[in-house]
Every structure is written in structure tokens, then in C-alpha cells.
Amino acid sequence: MRIRILPVIFVFLLTACGEPVARNTGAYLLLDTSGTYSQELDKAEHIINYTLTRLGPSDSFAVARIDTGSFSEKDIVAKVTFDDRPSTANRQKRRFSEQIAAFTRSIKSSPYTDITGGILQAIEYLNEKETGRKVIFIFSDMKEDLMEGYIRDIPLELDGFEVVALNVTKLRTDNVDPRQYLDRLEGWKTVVEASGGNWRVINDLDRLEKLLGH
Amino acid sequence: MSFDQFLSITPSPVLSGLIWVVIIIALLYLARSMVHAAIHSAGGVLHNAMRIGSRSISRAEARLKERNKEVLLAAGREAKERIIEREFERVGDSVDKDLSKYPALRRRLNEAIARIDEDHQNAIDVPPSPPGWTKAVEVVAKIDAPSDYMIGNILADIHKSLVKAHNQAIEEYRKASASRHKILSGMMPQWIKIQQTLSAVTKNIDSLLKRSRAIDRHMKEYEDIVKGTDRAVQTLSSSSLVQFFVSALVLVVALGGATVNFSLIARPMAEMVGGTNFIGGFRTADIAALVIILVEITMGLFLMESMRITRLFPVIGALPDKMRVRMIWVTFTILFLLACVEAGLAYMREILLQDELATSAILRGDTTLMVAGDFQWITTAAQMGMGFVLPFALVFVAIPLETFVHSMRTVIGVVGIGLLGIIALLMRVLGNVFRYGANFLQKLYDLLIIVPLWIEHMVVRKRNGSASQFKEVSP
Numbered sequence: 101m102r103i104r105i106l107p108v109i110f111v112f113l114l115t116a117c118g119e120p121v122a123r124n125t126g127a128y129l130l131l132d133t134s135g136t137y138s139q140e141l142d143k144a145e146h147i148i149n150y151t152l153t154r155l156g157p158s159d160s161f162a163v164a165r166i167d168t169g170s171f172s173e174k175d176i177v178a179k180v181t182f183d184d185r186p187s188t189a190n191r192q193k194r195r196f197s198e199q200i201a202a203f204t205r206s207i208k209s210s211p212y213t214d215i216t217g218g219i220l221q222a223i224e225y226l227n228e229k230e231t232g233r234k235v236i237f238i239f240s241d242m243k244e245d246l247m248e249g250y251i252r253d254i255p256l257e258l259d260g261f262e263v264v265a266l267n268v269t270k271l272r273t274d275n276v277d278p279r280q281y282l283d284r285l286e287g288w289k290t291v292v293e294a295s296g297g298n299w300r301v302i303n304d305l306d307r308l309e310k311l312l313g314h
Numbered sequence: 315m316s317f318d319q320f321l322s323i324t325p326s327p328v329l330s331g332l333i334w335v336v337i338i339i340a341l342l343y344l345a346r347s348m349v350h351a352a353i354h355s356a357g358g359v360l361h362n363a364m365r366i367g368s369r370s371i372s373r374a375e376a377r378l379k380e381r382n383k384e385v386l387l388a389a390g391r392e393a394k395e396r397i398i399e400r401e402f403e404r405v406g407d408s409v410d411k412d413l414s415k416y417p418a419l420r421r422r423l424n425e426a427i428a429r430i431d432e433d434h435q436n437a438i439d440v441p442p443s444p445p446g447w448t449k450a451v452e453v454v455a456k457i458d459a460p461s462d463y464m465i466g467n468i469l470a471d472i473h474k475s476l477v478k479a480h481n482q483a484i485e486e487y488r489k490a491s492a493s494r495h496k497i498l499s500g501m502m503p504q505w506i507k508i509q510q511t512l513s514a515v516t517k518n519i520d521s522l523l524k525r526s527r528a529i530d531r532h533m534k535e536y537e538d539i540v541k542g543t544d545r546a547v548q549t550l551s552s553s554s555l556v557q558f559f560v561s562a563l564v565l566v567v568a569l570g571g572a573t574v575n576f577s578l579i580a581r582p583m584a585e586m587v588g589g590t591n592f593i594g595g596f597r598t599a600d601i602a603a604l605v606i607i608l609v610e611i612t613m614g615l616f617l618m619e620s621m622r623i624t625r626l627f628p629v630i631g632a633l634p635d636k637m638r639v640r641m642i643w644v645t646f647t648i649l650f651l652l653a654c655v656e657a658g659l660a661y662m663r664e665i666l667l668q669d670e671l672a673t674s675a676i677l678r679g680d681t682t683l684m685v686a687g688d689f690q691w692i693t694t695a696a697q698m699g700m701g702f703v704l705p706f707a708l709v710f711v712a713i714p715l716e717t718f719v720h721s722m723r724t725v726i727g728v729v730g731i732g733l734l735g736i737i738a739l740l741m742r743v744l745g746n747v748f749r750y751g752a753n754f755l756q757k758l759y760d761l762l763i764i765v766p767l768w769i770e771h772m773v774v775r776k777r778n779g780s781a782s783q784f785k786e787v788s789p
Contacts, residue, residue: 149679157584186666
């Protein structure tokens with residue numbers, strides 16, 4: 101009997117000690133601080149706080165601003181990897197929320213909008229964290245405006261990433277010609293999906309339950 | 315060869331078809347005896363196979379029934395032995411208790427009787443003795459001088475003295491009677507004591523008699539079980555089924571309790587072992603909580619075994635008494651510690667919940683929920699109480715578990731017997747279906763070749779008719 105049980109125990113131990121599957125979530129929120137969009141930051145704070153309530157222990161979250169050159173660690177406003185223990189994770193959430201509140205109060209508008217640079221930074225951050233699920237939120241009107249000399253025509257590695265555009269507001273020119281707005285969104289969708297990512301747009305901020313939903 | 319080719323052997327397809335039909339019927343007619351034999355043998359083989367199978371299953375059913383009966387009787391015998399053993403223990407305890415008090419009881423009775431006897435002696439009524447000089451009065455009265463003044467005076471004096479003496483005697487008699495009554499009334503407590511003592515004795519004897527009657531009844535049932543009578547088997551079987559369902563119901567209730575217990579400790583367990591670690595697809599915190607509950611149930615089993623309430627592990631029951639008592643204390647201590655841990659975890663759960671609610675409220679910008687309610691302590695205390703009590707409640711799972719395990723053997727046997735009976739019946743029915751199916755197929759075959767059969771019949775009839783005519787003419 102013992103001879104029969106031993107292989108079963110051995111197999112169980114091998115299964116138990118195998119490579120752990122990552123089940124945590126990594127979220128990276130890009131915050132557009134350019135021009136008139138900086139007036140939307142109250143909504144962004146609300147979304148960030150909601151995202152915090154949906155994240156749990158071992159999840160990672162970072163908030164970065166989109167400015168003239170967004171491919172930089174300096175643009176990360178706040179970042180956190182929640183502790184394994186729920187009580188510590190709760191304390192971290194509160195601290196994070198305070199950091200974001202302080203940031204939104206002291207923000208300065210940026211002249212250019214480097215969304216691609218921000219996405220590149222998000223990919224780098226989330227890949228480093230090795231989370232099971234990787235979500236990039238872009239809180240922007242999705243109108244990229246690069247400073248002369250900045251090269252962003254580079255392929256993105258978005259395989260396994262979800263890219264969610266939030267609160268994509270219409271510009272004055274979009275009102276004149278709505279095709280610009282639709283083309284803009286379609287353009288980003290094409291870029292994300294061609295890079296292996298999954299594209300979503302959420303404009304109705306009253307239904308945030310879809311934010312981290314599948 | 316296609317179907318059209320078959321119909322083109324003559325210019326007319328109908329004629330071709332008819333020719334083919336005739337050929338086929340002729341072939342079928344020629345092969346009739348062989349086909350009949352084949353159908354008959356196939357039907358016979360299948361019928362026999364089913365019959366043999368059915369018989370074999372019936373034998374297995376009988377063996378299982380016998381085995382089940384043995385199991386049932388053995389279980390019943392064991393249970394009855396336990397009951398009788400327990401009854402004898404009670405009788406022994408009762409006798410020990412009462413007989414040990416018997417000398418004291420006897421002494422008390424003797425003392426009471428002696429006291430009553432003494433009081434009785436003291437209370438004997440002594441009539442007052444008549445005055446000795448009354449005879450002198452009679453003599454003076456007989457003096458023949460009725461008018462003598464002296465005699466009158468003497469008699470008056472005597473009368474006066476007599477009245478005085480009489481009053482004194484009556485007074486003394488009253489005093490003596492009062493003291494006797496006092497003694498008699500003093501006897502009452504002794505009488506009551508004797509009555510109470512005798513009532514207690516009667517009660518004990520009645521209890522013993524009742525127990526002896528119960529033992530007689532159990533012994534009668536035990537004898538029936540030992541003899542293996544049908545009545546005993548039937549009683550044990552129905553009792554076993556009832557026990558099975560009742561214990562299953564109680565186990566379901568216990569499972570509910572264990573689930574509540576689990577939900578109480580799983581959440582705070584994440585604080586101790588981490589909320590995101592997984593073992594084989596399950597959260598480590600959940601596994602840890604489950605392990606705690608299972609350890610509690612195991613300790614409960616050991617406790618019940620050590621107390622000899624259940625008998626699932628004979629090794630524990632056979633341990634020396636000293637060791638058993640130690641085991642009782644060890645298991646109880648572990649259970650107590652686990653109950654304390656659970657109460658602590660339940661308290662922690664409430665704190666974590668409040669913390670989480672407060673964080674969510676802050677993040678939502680909602681300040682109304684941040685103020686804790688005045689009655690918060692009630693839910694906290696209730697959770698702690700449940701965390702402490704449930705481990706002890708789970709201890710009693712051992713009793714229905716033992717009943718469930720024991721009765722399950724019988725129930726599985728009964729279900730097995732039923733299934734085997736149904737299979738045997740189905741095989742028997744199927745065997746008959748094959749048998750009569752073969753006959754039916756033979757008839758169906760004959761229906762296809764009814765024309766040549768009819769011709770054959772006519773020919774045979776004609777030939778038989780000629781033969782009989784020939785027979786009639788030839789003599």
C-alpha cells in the first residue's frame with residue numbers, strides 16, 4: 101500500500117512545487133495632462149480610486165502622466181505593488197489615493213502629447229512586474245501631438261495586453277468633422293490589435309464595473 | 315451490379331422484377347430448414363446465456379443477502395452487547411451505591427425502632443390506684459346510729475378528704491397523660507424517618523426491577539439476534555436504514571456548520587499565510603482554514619473515542635485507562651486552543667472587514683459609512699462566539715459519523731441486493747425475449763415464402779390423400 105501511495109504523493113508534491121501561475125493583475129494608467137484635457141483630471145482621480153477598490157493583494161498599479169516625452173520613469177506619478185496581506189494592501193491603497201490627490205492639485209499642463217511613449221513605458225513596467233493580467237488605461241482624447249524630433253514610429257509589443265481608452269473626449273475639430281474622431285479611434289485600434297493587444301473604449305464613466313471586467 | 319441492371323434481364327422491368335422475386339423466394343424456400351435451424355440456435359444460445367447469467371447473478375444476490383445478514387447480525391449483536399453491558403453497569407452501580415449504604419440504613423432503622431420502643435414503654439397508661447381507706451367508709455356507714463352527730467361529722471370529713479384526694483389524683487393523672495402525649499408526639503419524626511427510609515428502599519428496588527425487566531427484554535432480542543431469526547434481521551435492517559438517513563441528515567447539518575466555520579476563518583487566514591499563494595489551484599489561505607477545521611474534527615473524533623462514546627478506532631478504546639484519560643485531556647486542550655484561535659480569527663475578520671469597508675468608502679469619497687455603528691460589537695461578539703463554539707459543536711460529528719459508517723455497510727448491501735435482483739430479472743426477461751423472438755423470426759421467414767409453402771402443403775395433402783386411397787383399395 102505504501103508503495104502505491106508514494107508515487108501519488110510524489111506527483112502531488114511535484115504539481116504543488118511547479119512553476120507558479122501568475123494570477124495577479126498589473127494596471128498602468130496614463131493620464132493626459134495636455135491642453136484642455138487637464139480639466140478632466142477630477143474624473144481621472146475618480147477612475148483611479150475605483151481601480152484601487154478593484155485591485156487586491158499582489159496586484160500592481162501605476163499612474164503616469166502623458167506629456168511631451170512620456171517614455172520616462174520620471175513621468176510615473178505613483179506606483180505600488182500591493183502586499184500579500186489584505187490589511188497592508190488597504191493601507192497602501194489609502195496612501196496611493198493620497199498621492200494621486202496631491203498630484204492632481206499640483207499638475208501643470210504640458211504642451212505636447214506623447215501617447216506612444218507612455219504606452220512603451222507601460223509595457224516596460226508591466227513586463228517587469230510579470231503580472232498575470234496586464235491592462236493599460238489611457239485617460240486621454242487620444243490625439244497624439246509629438247514634439248519635433250521625437251520618433252515614435254516603432255512597433256509595440258502588446259501581446260497579452262489589454263489597452264483601454266477612457267473618457268475619449270471630442271475635440272472642437274471633431275465636432276466639425278466627426279470622421280476625425282472615428283478615424284482617430286480606429287487608428288489606435290488598428291495599432292493595438294496589430295501589435296497583438298486587445299482594444300476597448302469606455303466613455304461612460306458611470307459604468308466603471310467594465311473597467312477590469314473581462 | 316446496380317439495381318437497374320437487375321431489372322434489365324428482360325425487356326420488361328416488371329417481368330424482370332417478378333423473375334427475381336420468384337428466384338429469391340425459391341432460394342429462401344430451399345434454405346428454409348437451414349435458416350430455421352440458425353435462428354433457433356441463435357435464439358437458444360442467447361436464451362441460455364441470459365438464463366445462466368441470470369442464475370449466476372441470483373446466486374450472487376443470495377450470497378450478498380447472506381453476507382449482508384451476517385453483517386447486520388454482527389452489528390446488531392455488537393450494539394446489543396453494548397446496551398446490555400451498559401445496563402449491567404448501571405445495575406452494578408445502583409447495587410453498589412445502595413448496598414454500601416445498607417449498614418447505615420439498618421443502623422438508622424434499628425435506632426429509630428429502639429427509640430420508638432423506649433418511648434412506647436414510657437407512654438404506657440397507669441390507672442390511678444383507688445384510695446385504700448374507702449373500705450373504712452363502708453364500715454362507718456354500716457354503724458347502726460343514723461342520727462349520731464359524730465358519725466355524720468366523720469362521714470362529712472371523709473367525704474371532704476375523698477373529694478380532695480380525688481381532685482389531686484385527677485390532677486396527677488392529667489399531668490401524666492400530658493407527658494405521655496408529649497412522648498407519643500415525639501415519636502412522629504421517628505415514624506416519618508422510617509417511612510422515608512423504607513420509601514427510598516422501595517424506590518431503589520423498583521429501579522432495579524425496572525432495569526432487570528429492560529435487561530430481560532434486551533436479552534430476548536439478543537437471543538433472537540444470535541439465533542438469526544427473520545424478525546431480528548428485519549428489525550435490524552429497518553433500524554439500520556433509519557439510522558443511515560438520520561445520521562446522513564445530521565452530517566449534512568454538520569457540513570453546514572463546517573462551511574460557516576470555514577467562511578469565518580478563511581478571510582483572516584489570508585493575513586497569516588498570504589492572500590495570493592496557491593497550492594494546486596487552491597488558495598493557501600483556504601487550504602489552511604480547511605486544515606484547521608479538519609484537525610478540529612479529527613480531535614473531536616479522538617476525544618469521543620477516548621471517552622468511549624464512539625468505537626471507530628479500537629486501538630484507542632483498548633488503551634489503558636490512565637493513557638485514555640491523558641488522551642482526553644490532550645485532545646481537549648488542542649480543541650480548546652483551536653477554538654481560541656478561531657475566536658481570534660473571527661475577531662480579526664471583523665476588523666479586516668471594517669478596514670476594507672473604510673478604505674472603499676475613502677476611495678469612493680463616501681464619508682457616511684466610515685462611522686462605525688453603535689451595535690458593531692454585537693456582530694463582533696457573535697462572530698467570536700461562533701468561532702469559539704463551532705469547534706466544540708463539530709466534536710459531536712463523531713457520533714453520527716460512526717452511525718453513518720456502520721449503517722452504510724448495510725445500506726450498500728441492501729442497494730446491491732436490489733440492483734442484482736433487477737439485473738437478474740432483466741436478464742431473465744431478455745432471455746425469454748430472445749427465445750420467443752427466434753420463434754417470431756421463424757414465422758416471419760415463413761411468411762415471406764408463404765406461396766411455396768402453400769404449394770408444398772397442397773402437394774403433401776394430395777399425396778397423403780392418394781396414399782390413403784391406395785391404402786383403402788389395396789387390402
